[in-house]
Amino acid sequence: MRIVLAALIIAGIVGGPAYAQVSLDKNRNTNQPININSDTLEVQQDKQLAIFRGKVDAVQGDTRLRSDELYVYYRDRQKDAAAAQKKPASAPAAAGPDASSITRIEAKGNVFVSTPEERGQGDFGIYDVEKKVITLTGNVLLTNDRGTVRCAKAVMYQDSGRSTCDPATGGRVQGVFLPSEPSQPDKAPAAKPEGKKP
Numbered sequence: 001m002r003i004v005l006a007a008l009i010i011a012g013i014v015g016g017p018a019y020a021q022v023s024l025d026k027n028r029n030t031n032q033p034i035n036i037n038s039d040t041l042e043v044q045q046d047k048q049l050a051i052f053r054g055k056v057d058a059v060q061g062d063t064r065l066r067s068d069e070l071y072v073y074y075r076d077r078q079k080d081a082a083a084a085q086k087k088p089a090s091a092p093a094a095a096g097p098d099a100s101s102i103t104r105i106e107a108k109g110n111v112f113v114s115t116p117e118e119r120g121q122g123d124f125g126i127y128d129v130e131k132k133v134i135t136l137t138g139n140v141l142l143t144n145d146r147g148t149v150r151c152a153k154a155v156m157y158q159d160s161g162r163s164t165c166d167p168a169t170g171g172r173v174q175g176v177f178l179p180s181e182p183s184q185p186d187k188a189p190a191a192k193p194e195g196k197k198p
Contacts, residue, residue: 035059038070048074048101056107062116067125068109074101102129111136119143120154132158140165147177 039054
């Protein structure tokens with residue numbers, strides 16, 4: 001089972017409740033904007049960190065991510081550019097990450113990810129953007145229309161589509177899978193009895 005958690009890439013921030021447009025997963029809904037809503041948003045420029053807190057709800061097309069908190073780590077674009085050109089950094093760049101600078105995303109508390117085909121939930125989720133590896137931990141439940149898997153830790157490798165589930169210490173992974181329904185041949189409609197002729 002492969003849950004697409006994907007990269008959250010912040011493009012802009014506006015007033016009101018914390019809100020931003022981002023991009024969830026380079027392989028899904030890539031042409032659609034994504035909206036992140038939360039009770040608050042804090043950007044810590046010195047730590048290259050943007051924090052969404054309170055009923056975080058990120059939606060792009062048919063992909064949704066919910067959590068209590070969302071931490072988005074990013075590289076300092078200006079320092080990277082200056083280092084590449086071997087020049088000192090000039091005027092400060094706009095606060096927050098852009099599409100090319102996200103390195104890591106952490107979803108904390110009541111993490112829920114869904115697409116029309118799959119759902120995943122856990123206490124904590126990490127997306128390593130550069131390695132394209134998604135990790136869910138703590139009471140993990142993965143479901144789709146044909147079954148469920150419960151474990152302590154699930155790791156999903158986006159490049160290969162490979163997933164692993166590990167149990168808690170001394171425990172076991174639990175899975176329930178529904179058998180495919182056998183196909184039934186089409187039946188001809190039963191002939192209607194003819195009524196009595198007068």
